[in-house]
Amino acid sequence: MKNLLSILTGICITVSVNAQNPDSSQQYFKKAMNEKEAGRYLVASKLFEKAIAFDVSKEAYLQLAYTQLEMKKTDYAKASFLKVHELDPSDKTVIKELMELFFNYRQFEKATEFAKKCSDCENNNRILGLCYYEQEDYAEAEKYLTAALKKDPNDAQITYTMGRNYVDMDEYKKAIPYYTKAIQLDDTRNVWMYELGLLYYTINDYKNALSSLDAAAAHGYAKSNDFIENLGYVSLYSGQIERGESLLLDIYRRKPGNKDILRDMAEILYQQKQYDKSLNYCQKLMEMDMKDGKALYQAGLCFQKKGEVQRGQKMCDKAIELDPSLDNLRRKKEMSGGL
Numbered sequence: 001m002k003n004l005l006s007i008l009t010g011i012c013i014t015v016s017v018n019a020q021n022p023d024s025s026q027q028y029f030k031k032a033m034n035e036k037e038a039g040r041y042l043v044a045s046k047l048f049e050k051a052i053a054f055d056v057s058k059e060a061y062l063q064l065a066y067t068q069l070e071m072k073k074t075d076y077a078k079a080s081f082l083k084v085h086e087l088d089p090s091d092k093t094v095i096k097e098l099m100e101l102f103f104n105y106r107q108f109e110k111a112t113e114f115a116k117k118c119s120d121c122e123n124n125n126r127i128l129g130l131c132y133y134e135q136e137d138y139a140e141a142e143k144y145l146t147a148a149l150k151k152d153p154n155d156a157q158i159t160y161t162m163g164r165n166y167v168d169m170d171e172y173k174k175a176i177p178y179y180t181k182a183i184q185l186d187d188t189r190n191v192w193m194y195e196l197g198l199l200y201y202t203i204n205d206y207k208n209a210l211s212s213l214d215a216a217a218a219h220g221y222a223k224s225n226d227f228i229e230n231l232g233y234v235s236l237y238s239g240q241i242e243r244g245e246s247l248l249l250d251i252y253r254r255k256p257g258n259k260d261i262l263r264d265m266a267e268i269l270y271q272q273k274q275y276d277k278s279l280n281y282c283q284k285l286m287e288m289d290m291k292d293g294k295a296l297y298q299a300g301l302c303f304q305k306k307g308e309v310q311r312g313q314k315m316c317d318k319a320i321e322l323d324p325s326l327d328n329l330r331r332k333k334e335m336s337g338g339l
Contacts, residue, residue: 025055041070058087062094074101080138096121103127108134125151126158133161138169156185160192167195172203190221202229206237225251229261235266241277244268248273259285259292271282275302293323 032047065080099114129144163178197212233249266281285295300315
């Protein structure tokens with residue numbers, strides 16, 4: 001009889017506790033909501049956790065996640081949203097939050113996964129386009145970036161990313177209009193201006209390259225050695241000879257012994273029909289190394305252009321003796337009708 005009473009008492013206690021759990025959970029949840037609405041997020045989060053301890057509730061986890069976001073505790077918020085998603089995989093609000101959180105964490109595969117579950121989310125195409133670009137799937141990126149721009153043609157970041165996407169696809173001419181528009185939409189991005197300058201440089205549009213590089217500098221782009229060197233070469237190609245020489249000689253001063261700078265200057269100045277200046281740099285190279293066949297050959301070409309054909313040809317012949325590979329260069333020039 002005692003055993004039966006003990007069992008019945010135990011059952012009653014268990015039923016009583018279980019009956020109290022939802023009630024206790026609701027009480028903590030209501031208190032937590034009041035604290036959240038009052039902006040006391042730390043207190044609210046602890047009360048939501050107590051509510052969950054009494055009864056695992058989707059709504060409690062959801063409100064806990066939003067509270068954690070308010071406190072900038074994004075790691076905890078992400079975990080709470082994932083718990084809500086586990087409890088209700090169809091909740092689009094939660095899917096959207098997870099899509100954006102994973103994107104902000106640069107976890108692009110996970111962001112893509114949730115973005116695909118949220119096809120009707122407002123910024124779905126934008127995030128998919130950016131994610132696919134970061135994952136180097138340029139064909140997919142192009143598709144979603146195009147859709148995002150159709151929805152918002154004035155999104156500067158997406159416009160720029162479309163340009164970058166074409167750069168990485170080696171379609172430079174397609175990239176330029178997007179860079180140009182992105183800079184028009186946000187004229188504070190000096191990095192975009194610099195990249196646009198390099199794009200123009202790549203396709204031999206030196207006038208626009210120079211304009212873009214100057215704009216980048218005017219907007220505060222750091223004048224590193226690489227920047228100055230590119231600006232120097234573009235200046236030479238653009239016909240701003242003195243400026244280009246000054247910039248490149250400054251780099252040469254910083255990098256003494258860098259023969260490539262002098263060699264490039266000699267070649268560009270030759271192309272610009274500045275034969276005396278080109279000869280000057282050929283002379284500097286030969287002073288550093290009298291067996292520099294390339295410098296001697298370049299000097300020979302300059303003399304031929306200046307009308308001293310025999311002298312120039314002898315120098316080119318001597319250069320080929322020093323460096324037989326230059327004979328191929330001469331043959332190419334002869335076939336193209338040049339010197």
